[in-house]
Structure formats: C-alpha cells, structure tokens
Amino acid sequence: MKRSAWNHVIWDLDGTLLDTYPATDGALAAALDGLGRPVTPEELRPLTRITLAHAVTALAGRFGLPEETVWAGYEREYAVRGLTFSPAMPGAQEAMRSVRAGGGLNLLATHRDREGALRKLKAAGLDKLLDDMLCVSDGFPRKPDPALFLALLEQHSLGPAEVLAVGDRELDIRAGRAAGCLTALLVTAGVPMHTGADRVLDGLGALAGSGL
Structure with missing residues (x-):
C-alpha cells in the first residue's frame, strides 16, 4: 500500500x-480484586483488547457475577485511574x-x-x-x-x-x-x-x- x-x-x-490500556486494565483488575475475584494481567489483555464490554461480559460469566456489579466496580476504579496521563x-x-x-x-x-x-x-x-x-x-x-x-x-x-x-x-x-x-x-x-x-x-x- x-x-x-x-x-x-x-x-x-x-x-x-x-x-490508555494500563488505566483500563488496572481499573478492571482492581474492581475484580475488590469483589474477591483476582485476575492476572495475562488473563485480562486478550479480553480488553477485543473490547472492554467483551471483557466485562466474559469475566462476569467466568466468576458468576452480575455484569452490572463488575461495571460499577470498574467505573469506581476508573474514576481514579482514568484521570492519570495517557501518553x-x-x-x-x-x-x-x-x-x-x-x-x-x-x-x-x-x-x-x-x-x-x-x-x-x-x-x-x-x-x-x-x-x-x-x-x-x-x-x-x-x-x-x-x-x-x-x-x-x-x-x-x-x-x-x-x-x-x-x-x-x-x-x-x-x-x-x-x-x-x-x-x-x-x-x-x-x-x-x-x-x-x-x-x-x-x-x-x-x-x-x-x-x-
């Protein structure tokens, strides 16, 4: 081309x-950790790189959590991490x-x-x-x-x-x-x-x- x-x-x-991925991954990992469902960065990356919504749906299903609960936790965490500089x-x-x-x-x-x-x-x-x-x-x-x-x-x-x-x-x-x-x-x-x-x-x- x-x-x-x-x-x-x-x-x-x-x-x-x-x-922007570090803030997104960090917020989702912290949300799941707070719900007693810790995940590793290696588990998160293949999911969030498709879409964040895909990651939330997949992880909520894996851990038997309501999607809205995962979203709420993510939004709380991202409200802090999302303010950090994205180079x-x-x-x-x-x-x-x-x-x-x-x-x-x-x-x-x-x-x-x-x-x-x-x-x-x-x-x-x-x-x-x-x-x-x-x-x-x-x-x-x-x-x-x-x-x-x-x-x-x-x-x-x-x-x-x-x-x-x-x-x-x-x-x-x-x-x-x-x-x-x-x-x-x-x-x-x-x-x-x-x-x-x-x-x-x-x-x-x-x-x-x-x-x-």
Whole structure:
C-alpha cells in the first residue's frame, strides 16, 4: 500500500493514538480484586483488547457475577485511574505531522465521549494536530458499525479510497473496510491478529514521512 494511495487518516483513539490500556486494565483488575475475584494481567489483555464490554461480559460469566456489579466496580476504579496521563503512542505525533505536511486531514472516530477524548488528546499534545472528530456520544453506534467513518467522509467530502483507517482492534478494521477505506492494524500485545487489514503496522512511525 503506497502513500500515494491515501492522503487522509481516520484514527482510533484508545490503544492507537493514546496508550490508555494500563488505566483500563488496572481499573478492571482492581474492581475484580475488590469483589474477591483476582485476575492476572495475562488473563485480562486478550479480553480488553477485543473490547472492554467483551471483557466485562466474559469475566462476569467466568466468576458468576452480575455484569452490572463488575461495571460499577470498574467505573469506581476508573474514576481514579482514568484521570492519570495517557501518553501518546510512539510515533503518533510524527505520523500525524506527516499527514498534515502532505496536505491530509487527521480525523478521529472513537467510542470515548467527546469531552474525555479532547482532555486526553490535549494532555498528550495531539489536540492541535487533529482536524475533526466524531464520538459515540455524538449519537453514533459503536464500531464495527461504519457510521462514524461514513459521517466523517461525508462531512469532509472525502472519497473512501483516499482515506486510511488506523486502529488496534479488529472492530476498527471492520468499520473502516465497511466504509470503503484502506485499513491498517497497529499490532498490540494481546490483540488477536485474525484481520483483513490492508497493512499491519509494528508501530505508527511507519506512517511518517514517505515510507509508504
């Protein structure tokens, strides 16, 4: 996939532009520990890297706990851990600057609420590099439904073939492909690799400069 095939990027946020997994995993582990059901990081990673909702459902079923109880515990713990700084992923700033330098747009499609996403992007120094964002809190269904992607394409009058969708989970790739975009999967430890992405990335630095 050559760089000439795309100009713009629709980014995922959690686990792609920002390293938010430590706070998520820590909150879920603390919640389960408080319920007398301790889990190891190795048990959590394959579950949360699919989705947090998948992890809660799977672990509640495993331990015979009501899902709402696990969610309540997670939300209490994340209210503390989620305030901690989520650093930009290695190569994120360079990749976003490269898109800008090539005349492209940096767009964001995220499950996170708008206020929380903007707060974390600003703390990580990525907010000034972002051109637009749409969130589930704006009234869109969650990925892999392509509605977030299709709305961004329409708002900016972009053809899907000139847009690269970048994410760290299969649901990001499925949403991007359903919208007709090129897709790139960022490799993350614990994430299943059964994906139909056009490219697999070992790091975001691969998207910087003229390397594609």
